[in-house]
Amino acid sequence: MAGTGGKRAAGDLVFVAVTVIAIILVGYIVFVLIGANGQNDIVRTDSDWAGFFATWFKDLFTPKSPKLNVFLNYGLATIVYLAVGGVLRRVLNDAFG
Numbered sequence: 001m002a003g004t005g006g007k008r009a010a011g012d013l014v015f016v017a018v019t020v021i022a023i024i025l026v027g028y029i030v031f032v033l034i035g036a037n038g039q040n041d042i043v044r045t046d047s048d049w050a051g052f053f054a055t056w057f058k059d060l061f062t063p064k065s066p067k068l069n070v071f072l073n074y075g076l077a078t079i080v081y082l083a084v085g086g087v088l089r090r091v092l093n094d095a096f097g
Contacts, residue, residue, distance in 0.1 A: 011092030018085025024049045025078040032070040050074060053081070 028050035030036075036043045051058070057077040063069055 010096050011089040014092060015085050015089040018081050018088075021053050021081050022078045022085075025053060025074050025081070029071055029074050029078075033067055053077065 024046060027046050031043050031046060038044065038047065054074050054077040057073045057080070059069075059073065060076065061069065061072040063072065
């Protein structure tokens with residue numbers, strides 16, 4: 001067991017990166033839902049990063065409510081990132097493990 005840590009590193013590193021992306025997206029969803037101040041540096045930075053990571057998912061759904069729009073589109077982006085990251089983690093760990 002002691003020798004398997006390095007072999008799993010590639011897949012685990014990918015999943016850590018995807019988890020960080022998911023945290024950024026969820027943070028933005030929470031900021032929007034609770035009505036955080038958009039002029040705050042933390043909120044603005046998170047908004048910029050989340051917008052970048054959710055580029056393909058923006059306006060996929062277009063409900064009238066802006067909060068529901070963010071919840072659906074950015075939430076779907078989060079789920080897709082975690083799903084793809086989980087698959088990549090498994091593939092890389094199987095390939096190198």
